[in-house]
Every structure is written in structure tokens, then in C-alpha cells.
Ligand SMILES: Nc1ncnc2c1ncn2[C@@H]1O[C@H](COP(=O)(O)OP(=O)(O)OP(=O)(O)O)[C@@H](O)[C@H]1O
């Protein structure tokens with residue numbers, strides 16, 4: 001579904017923030033992406049959701065070499081990917097409901113087509129009573145849940161979540177993780193960038209992509225002790 | 232205007248952004264100026280055609296005393312020739328007091344006029360819409376009636392026509408400049424507005440919106456903005472023109488007042504002004520579209 005081969009990336013003329021990245025994400029997989037702050041987790045996700053282009057190497061998405069894609073093919077590809085941005089990126093002048101509905105609206109659906117889904121999803125993340133609130137009036141955790149709802153509302157094939165539990169209490173964090181696991185069971189591939197130890201321990205059996213200083217080490221958590229990961 | 236009535240869902244653009252207010256004001260001012268200029272140009276072209284029609288609608292035969300012919304014979308002969316000439320509707324001799332009335336503004340009242348030999352004048356009305364051989368009539372009068380000349384106002388006519396034409400040309404040039412300035416300002420404000428909403432464009436782009444979807448959201452927003460600004464400017468301009476033409480519609484209006492658009496007497500003539508808000512709306516719309524597509528083209 002996603003394959004990186006010797007990918008390097010730099011912002012403008014700056015230094016390479018990602019070096020020699022090679023990995024692949026199979027359909028239906030649930031992977032974690034960890035690493036210290038500044039290691040390049042968000043940058044790696046940007047390459048996957050086609051917001052940045054690699055400065056070298058090859059990236060293949062859904063079986064297509066991204067460097068060979070025409071510009072007008074990108075929107076269709078992006079719609080197969082749901083993203084929970086680290087900084088949420090909600091539109092402040094739209095209501096919670098309108099924010100979550102955006103991906104469906106962009107696909108050309110009418111309010112009648114998406115409204116029920118959106119309300120159900122928002123109720124599920126515990127925001128059923130904040131449908132008409134504007135993001136600036138929400139708490140950090142509420143914004144996070146709106147961002148997650150927006151990422152999954154169009155039932156993407158691949159879900160990318162950048163620190164999805166950074167602002168929520170353990171209870172909500174648990175709910176969010178259960179949502180991700182449930183989506184994964186239904187066939188969505190999930191990649192979660194996090195340094196939340198609770199998540200890392202909870203998903204003990206998953207493959208972990210560990211970034212440090214722009215390089216990647218792929219490990220299988222089962223082979224390690226949790227203590228080693230905390231270090 | 233309530234956008235929700237027209238658009239099924241909320242605009243992707245915030246409704247009352249700072250750049251929106253600025254753009255409203257600027258478009259309204261530019262539209263106001265454009266409407267006033269257009270009003271003036273329309274008035275000039277109407278006046279030019281009215282002058283031309285009015286002047287060619289009548290000519291004057293002037294009879295100077297001649298030793299070769301008596302005054303009454305001279306008049307009778309001139310009337311006879313003129314009245315049978317093809318295309319002449321009527322010929323009427325002016326009385327001495329009417330002729331003096333015409334001279335009064337130049338000579339003032341007083342005894343001077345009483346002693347002055349005032350030429351006999353014949354007012355000749357042409358049949359409207361008919362081509363009249365005025366040169367031929369002039370020659371016939373000159374040859375057959377001693378002391379008769381035909382004044383067809385050609386010189387006066389030419390001068391007025393060229394004055395009106397050059398004023399009209401200046402008006403069009405001003406209108407062109409205002410249009411160009413409006414274009415530049417709307418482009419500038421649209422780009423500033425887009426810069427302020429770059430986050431929106433980026434997010435919607437990342438979510439998988441096609442460029443044309445984003446462009447159509449922006450162009451709709453800016454079209455209404457341009458249209459509203461244009462209508463405000465038009466309303467202000469009409470109020471101004473209406474007030475000025477009411478003020479000067481009286482008989483004793485000063486000479487300059489006839490250059491003001493006669494909105495009251497010919498309202499239908501000014502329906503062209505409705506074009507101004509339509510054009511500001513279209514300019515804003517296309518600028519937004521082109522600008523958004525160009526900015527999106529730089530995003531991966
Ligand atoms: N837009 C940008 N322009 C230039 N440099 C950038 C940009 N975004 C990130 N960087 C740099 O790239 C490197 C990796 O940043 P990135 O955001 O990918 O880290 P991260 O692993 O997501 O960190 P965190 O856990 O704090 O979110 C950092 O050194 C950062 O300064």
C-alpha cells in the first residue's frame with residue numbers, strides 16, 4: 001500500500017531531515033511511528049499524504065510510483081488517505097459538524113448524504129452536543145477528536161494520525177485507540193506517529209517504525225522489552 | 232445578503248474577513264466613480280446627437296435690404312421658393328419684435344434697437360427624417376432673391392459636434408483608467424484575501440479537493456463581494472446624479488448645468504449603469520479564480 005525506497009527529504013535548501021528511508025506498509029497493517037521530537041515523524045507523514053515531495057528515492061502509493069503521477073490524479077489519491085494533523089488544522093469559521101463533513105463535501109456529496117454519518121461519528125467521539133460549536137471555543141482534547149472524526153469520516157483506506165492522543169485524558173485516549181483498532185479490523189491501514197508510551201505498550205504486537213535523526217529502524221516490539229523502548 | 236440562501240452550505244471562506252470589508256469599500260468607491268463617468272459620457276453622447284438633430288431640424292433665411300427689390304416682394308419671393316423646396320416642412324417669417332428678442336441678449340435693451348436696421352428673418356423647419364438639399368436651396372435663394380442668404384448653422388453645428396465628441400473621448404478614457412485601476416485593486420485585494428486564507432486553501436487541498444472546487448468556492452465568494460460593492464457604488468452614484476439633475480432641472484439653470492446627466496428626464500438612458508456592478512462582480516470573480524489556481528499550482 002505504501003512503499004519507500006531510499007527516500008531522502010529536505011525542506012528547501014536545508015539539510016536532509018529524512019535519510020535513506022526504506023519501509024513498506026501492507027494493506028490492513030497497523031504500525032506505529034516513534035522517535036524523539038524533531039526526528040522527522042511529521043515530515044515522513046507529509047511525504048505519505050503527498051504534501052511534500054522527496055528529494056531523492058522512490059515512493060509508491062497504492063501501487064503507483066508517486067513521481068509518475070499527474071497533478072490531477074493527486075486529489076483522488078488523497079481522498080483514500082485520512083490524516084489527523086498534529087496541529088489539527090480545523091477551519092475556525094466552520095462549525096464542528098461542517099469541519100468534519102469537509103472531506104465528504106469536497107467529494108461532491110450534499111448535506112443530506114453525509115449529515116447522518118457525521119452526527120453519528122461525532123456522537124461516538126463524545127461531541128454529540130457540540131455540533132454547532134466553532135473550533136476556537138473547544139478544548140484541546142475536543143479539537144483533537146474533531147480532527148480524528150474528520151480524518152475517518154470518508155472511510156479512508158489509509159489513516160495517518162500524528163500524535164492523536166497528545167491532548168486527551170487516558171479515558172478518551174483509550175476510546176480513540178479502540179476506534180483506530182476497530183477501523184483497522186474493518187480493513188483500514190493505520191499509521192500512528194506517537195511517543196505516547198501507553199499506546200506503544202497497548203499495541204504490543206505491532207510493528208514499530210522508529211525514527212531517530214532522520215534514519216529509520218524497523219523493529220518488532222514483541223522482540224523487545226518495553227523498558228528498552230522507554231529508554 | 233444572506234449567503235446561506237444562495238449557497239446550500241456555508242462558504243469555505245469566512246464571511247466577514249478584514250480583507251472583505253476593505254474590498255467592499257474599494258469596489259464601491261471605484262464603482263461610484265465609474266458610474267459617474269459613464270453617466271457623464273452617456274449624457275454627452277445624448278447631447279451631441281440632440282444638438283445635431285435639433286440644429287439640422289431648422290435653418291434660417293436672412294433677408295438684407297437690397298436696392299434691387301422691395302422688402303415685401305423680397306419676403307414673398309423667398310417664402311415662395313422655400314415653401315416648394317423638397318423636404319421643407321414650413322417657412323415662417325419672424326416679426327420684428329421676435330427678431331429683436333433674439334438680439335436682445337447681445338445688445339441689451341434700450342433705444343439702440345429701435346433705430347437699428349434689423350434684417351428680416353424667416354424660420355424654416357425641415358421635415359424630420361428627410362434629406363434636404365440645403366446647399367441647393369441656398370444657391371436658389373441667392374440667385375433669385377437679391378439680399379437673401381441661407382444660414383444652415385453648419386459652423387456652429389460642426390463646433391458643437393466636435394466639442395461633444397472630444398468630451399466624450401475624454402470620458403471614455405477616464406472610464407478606461409477607472410476600469411484598469413479597479414482591476415488592479417481587485418486583483419491586489421483578492422491576492423491579499425487569499426494570503427489571509429492560505430490555511431483554508433491548504434487544508435482543503437490536503438483533504439483531496441480538486442483545484443476547480445477550491446477555485447469555485449473562492450470565485451463565488453469574490454463574485455458576490457464585487458457585485459455587492461458595485462451595487463453600493465451604483466446606488467450612491469444614482470443618488471448623486473438624481474440629486475444634481477433635480478437641482479438643475481429648472482429653467483434658470485446656469486449654462487454648465489446642461490452638462491449634468493439628465494437622469495430625471497431620461498431615466499431609460501441610464502440602464503447602461505447597471506453594467507458597472509455586473510462588471511465589478513465579474514472582474515472579482517475571474518481574478519479570484521485565476522489567482523487561486525495559480526497559488527494551488529505551486530502546491531504539490
Ligand atoms: N516546514 C519546515 N521547514 C523547514 N524545516 C522543517 C519544517 N518542518 C519541520 N522541519 C524540520 O524538520 C525536522 C523534523 O521535523 P518534524 O516535524 O518532522 O519532527 P517530528 O518528529 O514530527 O517532531 P515532533 O515529535 O516534535 O512533532 C526538524 O528538525 C524540523 O526543524
Ligand SMILES: [Mg+2]
Pocket residue numbers: 041042043086162
Ligand atoms: Mg511532529
